[in-house]
Structures are given as C-alpha cells and as structure tokens.
Amino acid sequence: MKKILNLNTGAPIPILGFGTWELTGNECLKSTKKAIEVGYRHxxxxxxxxxxxxxxxxxxxxxxxxxxxxxxxxxxxxxxRKEDVPEALKTALNELQLDYLDLYLIHWPDSEVPIAETLQAMNELKEQGLTKAIGVSNFTINHLKEAMDTGIQFSINQVEFHPTLNQKELLEFCNQNNIILTAYSPIGRGEDLQHPIIQELTKQYEKSAAQIILNWEMQKGIVTIPKSSNPEHIEGNFKSLEWNLSLEDVERINQINEKNRLVNPDFSEFDK
Ligand SMILES: NC(=O)c1ccc[n+]([C@@H]2O[C@H](COP(=O)([O-])OP(=O)(O)OC[C@H]3O[C@@H](n4cnc5c(N)ncnc54)[C@H](OP(=O)(O)O)[C@@H]3O)[C@@H](O)[C@H]2O)c1
Structure with a gap:
C-alpha cells in the first residue's frame, strides 16, 4: 500500500491523517501532539x-x-462569497500560526453561492502561496461537474466514506478525474466497528476493527483521517499502515455498502 499519494498539483499527501472534529482545548492539544509523536504527518x-x-x-x-x-x-x-474568502483564510493562518496551508477546502457547497465564485477566490490565494492546493468537501458528482466546468484545478473531495457508506460511484468519478477522495468519519464514527464482517476479519488478521477498516480505505487509494482522543487508539490507528488485507478481503468489505450516512445536516445538498 502507498503511504504517500500525490495530488494533481504534484505535492505529496500522507494517505493517513489525523482528524480533529470535536477535539477542542487541552484535549485537542494533547491528542494532536500525541498523533504527531506516533508519526502522523497530516x-x-x-x-x-x-x-x-x-x-x-x-x-x-x-x-x-x-x-x-x-x-x-x-x-x-x-x-x-469572493470578498470573504481571503479574510477567512488569513484568520485561519493567524489562528494556526502558520504562513500557508497545504490544502484549503470548501467545507460544504451552498447552492446560493456559485461554486466558480468561491473556487476563483481560493485559486487566487493559492497563486499567492497562502495555500498550496485547494479542494472541496461534501460535493456530489453534480457539484464536482460544476466545479470542473470552471477549469480551475482542485485536488481533493473530502466526503463521508466507511464500510457502511461505500460511495462507489463517487469514488470512481473522482478516480477518473484525478481528484483524490478523502474519507471522513472513516470508521463510521465508531458505528462500523461492530459490523459482523469487520469483526470476523479482526479474528482472521489479529488486528483491531479500526485497523481493518482504515487499511481497507488506504488499499483503495483513499486518504483517511480518523479522529481519536484516546492515546491507544491514536497509536493503533497509525499502525494500520503496516500490513495489508488480501484483495479478496478488500472485496468482501466493498460488498457491505448499506448507505448509512451519519453526517447529514439540514443544509446538506446530497442527492436524494
Ligand atoms: N468535511 C466534513 O464535513 C467532515 C465531517 C466529519 C468529519 N470530518 C473529518 O473527519 C475526521 C474523522 O471523522 P469523525 O471524527 O466524524 O469520525 P471517525 O474518525 O470515523 O470516528 C471517531 C470516533 O471513533 C472512535 N475511535 C477512533 N479510533 C478508534 C479505535 N481504534 N477503536 C475504537 N474507537 C475508536 C473515537 O473515539 P475515541 O476518541 O474515544 O477514540 C470517536 O468516537 C473528523 O475528525 C474531521 O477531521 C470532516
């Protein structure tokens, strides 16, 4: 399995990253430091x-x-809106105490604002070196087509993806268009750990359920960003890079797909 992928800009991206949603204050500081200490570089x-x-x-x-x-x-x-994008990125950089981001994503599409307007503004910030790459999140194939119509290069679509929400068509579309898919909520926020097929594989491989799932995603060429505040989980999840599921077992997990969407706020624009 590749540990580093290349964005369509040519820049490397570690295939395994550390998610930080719902980590705040000292818990965020401690967990993120632990993640970097055990080897996460994303x-x-x-x-x-x-x-x-x-x-x-x-x-x-x-x-x-x-x-x-x-x-x-x-x-x-x-x-x-185009007039708000530069200030938003500069605020983020100030808060992070960084000079640039490696990747800046549109967090959610909003049909009230043309995708072209936001992408254009983000692309200008990329040209100024304030972010090395730009991308999108929670985009459907239709949103991606609209984004591609602008002709502006974007590198990633970060979407919910785990064994019980295996977005086959979206993944294929991203692969065909040289857009990397990043799996968010990659272990189904904990829900997919008990799935009988995953549980069976934990015994077969003597790996944790989280390691089985993360390994499956990475073998599919997907970037994955599990979150944890538990030091043992943070370390165990990182070790999912060290071995490989057989192709047969990758295929077994591919078959689960129960359309179990967990992150679906009222403003989302997913296909019904
Ligand atoms: N773009 C978006 O709209 C969007 C939306 C959602 C998430 N995200 C990103 O994706 C990241 C990951 O998604 P997520 O936080 O929703 O869910 P997740 O990573 O699928 O699951 C996190 C949950 O799983 C538990 N967990 C982690 N490792 C475990 C292990 N080895 N064994 C047992 N339980 C384990 C965690 O508990 P413990 O803390 O106790 O380990 C936590 O409750 C987020 O943090 C965020 O960075 C992006």
Missing part, C-alpha cells in the same frame, strides 16, 4: 471546529518542521 482541521489555535500549538510544540506536516483546513459556509 492533520485535518476546519474553521468550524474551533480548534485552529490548539492544532497550531501542537504543531509548534511537536518540534517537527512545518514543511513536514500536511495541514488541511476548511472554509465555512458563511464565507463562500
């Missing part, structure tokens, strides 16, 4: 998580060079 945050300051502090205190950590943040829905 951190996922967002303006909406209210933890930029702690994520930035963890990076600083880790002693690891800034350039060796891939940092993603996301633009919230109330800042999608």
């Amino acid at each position: 951190i996922d945050t967002a303006a909406a998580y209210g933890n930029h300051k702690e994520v930035g502090q963890a990076i600083k205190e880790s002693g690891v060079d800034r350039k060796d950590i891939f940092v993603t943040s996301k633009l919230w829905r109330d800042n999608l």
